[in-house]
Amino acid sequence: MSARRDFEYIVLGLGGLGSAAAYWLSRRAGKEVLGIEQFELGHVRGESQDHSRIIRHSYHTPEYVRLTFGAYDAWDDVAKEAGEPLYLVTGGLDLGPRESAIPAEPYRASLRACGVPFESLDAREIMRRFPQFTVGDDVEGIFQARGGIAMAAKGNGAHQRLARAHGATLVERAPVTAIAHHGGEFSVTAGGETYRGRRLVIAAGPWSNGALGHLGVHLPLEITREQVTYFATPHRDEFAPGRFPVWIWLDDPCYYGFPVFGVPATKVAQDCGGRPTTGDTRDFEPDLENAEGVERFLARHIPRALGPVHLIRTCLYTLTPDRDFVLDAVPGHAGAFAAIGAGHAYKFASVIGRILAELAIDGRTASEIAPFAMQRAILKMEHPPVTYMV
Numbered sequence: 001m002s003a004r005r006d007f008e009y010i011v012l013g014l015g016g017l018g019s020a021a022a023y024w025l026s027r028r029a030g031k032e033v034l035g036i037e038q039f040e041l042g043h044v045r046g047e048s049q050d051h052s053r054i055i056r057h058s059y060h061t062p063e064y065v066r067l068t069f070g071a072y073d074a075w076d077d078v079a080k081e082a083g084e085p086l087y088l089v090t091g092g093l094d095l096g097p098r099e100s101a102i103p104a105e106p107y108r109a110s111l112r113a114c115g116v117p118f119e120s121l122d123a124r125e126i127m128r129r130f131p132q133f134t135v136g137d138d139v140e141g142i143f144q145a146r147g148g149i150a151m152a153a154k155g156n157g158a159h160q161r162l163a164r165a166h167g168a169t170l171v172e173r174a175p176v177t178a179i180a181h182h183g184g185e186f187s188v189t190a191g192g193e194t195y196r197g198r199r200l201v202i203a204a205g206p207w208s209n210g211a212l213g214h215l216g217v218h219l220p221l222e223i224t225r226e227q228v229t230y231f232a233t234p235h236r237d238e239f240a241p242g243r244f245p246v247w248i249w250l251d252d253p254c255y256y257g258f259p260v261f262g263v264p265a266t267k268v269a270q271d272c273g274g275r276p277t278t279g280d281t282r283d284f285e286p287d288l289e290n291a292e293g294v295e296r297f298l299a300r301h302i303p304r305a306l307g308p309v310h311l312i313r314t315c316l317y318t319l320t321p322d323r324d325f326v327l328d329a330v331p332g333h334a335g336a337f338a339a340i341g342a343g344h345a346y347k348f349a350s351v352i353g354r355i356l357a358e359l360a361i362d363g364r365t366a367s368e369i370a371p372f373a374m375q376r377a378i379l380k381m382e383h384p385p386v387t388y389m390v
Helices: 016-032 062-082 105-113 123-129 152-165 205-213 288-301 346-362
Strands: 006-012 033-036 053-055 087-089 092-097 119-122 139-144 148-150 169-171 176-182 185-190 193-202 222-231 246-249 254-258 266-271 275-277 309-319 326-329 336-340
Touching: 006 016, 006 185, 016 033, 016 152, 016 193, 016 346, 033 152, 033 193, 053 062, 053 346, 062 087, 062 105, 062 152, 062 346, 105 139, 119 123, 123 139, 148 346, 152 169, 152 346, 176 193, 176 205, 193 205, 193 346, 205 309, 205 336, 222 288, 266 288, 326 346, 336 346
Parallel strands: 006 033, 006 193, 033 169, 092 246, 193 336
Antiparallel strands: 053 148, 087 148, 092 139, 119 139, 176 185, 185 193, 222 266, 222 275, 222 309, 246 254, 254 266, 326 336
8 A cells, every 4th residue: 555645647447548547657757656446456357358359450440540550559669668579460350241230341441541551352362361261252351461469468467567667656456435626636535545636547447437427427338248268179270370360250240359379279259249237246157148159150150269168258348339439538627537448449558548648747649539539429418329330
């Protein structure tokens, strides 16, 4: 527990986004940074642990594609200081039916608009390059060579370790019970102690509305409990990085998966396949119906990835109705900022942390964050339409 109570910058939540914010703040503000985590550091109750997340340039809008440039650069910067790689390039394949709930053309158009090289593949070429796949003639793909694996747990650990090395104080097992804003200062009561700061960063994931509620703000968020399944394929060599890409199946249901990495098994999941829950009431029991759907998909399209279930891991998504991030100042509270990842932010975690640090220290950022405004129209609706396919 820190004996110090007064800081310039306070970060609430030390998962993927909050740990990154604490790190980037500490690079410029050192000992003036406090990070607060309600659980232990590295806990698995939130969104951003496990060995792997997908990192990619391929996205459905130019705004996201442009942000991926910063994502790769930020991870490279942290990796250089950490002395270890934080992502692994495997190539990335987006594929699915030509007539799909998630059409491929916006991805191609966005990559073209941003000057990112890619290849359009028909079904025959997909199976020639990656014979692990079995797809029909109606399937097409986009291959982008720089896609790969963001090393989630390792990235979180690096951000936290380096933040402390720069002088930041990180407090764990300290649930927030009160936040107040008065006289240009924020006071945060957490773990029975009250801290004061001039700037506040909220990166609380599934607990975002709880934290924002202390400031009179509520967003139409849905929390879902998701899961990934690791299969102990007997054909591990065929699914090694270098022989098999990260991939996303662009349809509804949407599936995604990885080469063997972190554990001796393939990893596959359904995107947005989980049931609504809350950060406090979620459970960790496997969803067998979800797991069966994943197995059916693999049996049809990547059969040699199957094997005995090695393990099933759960996590949470904090979903905005349009599936776009929140990355903005908190309205009505000068000096407070918030980030919500909408279930697909980990690849951007470090650059989002850098943006939050720029907003908190400089009051501005050169990054394009207008699409992620907290006061955009859909977030003001009581019952907004929901679009989770991205």
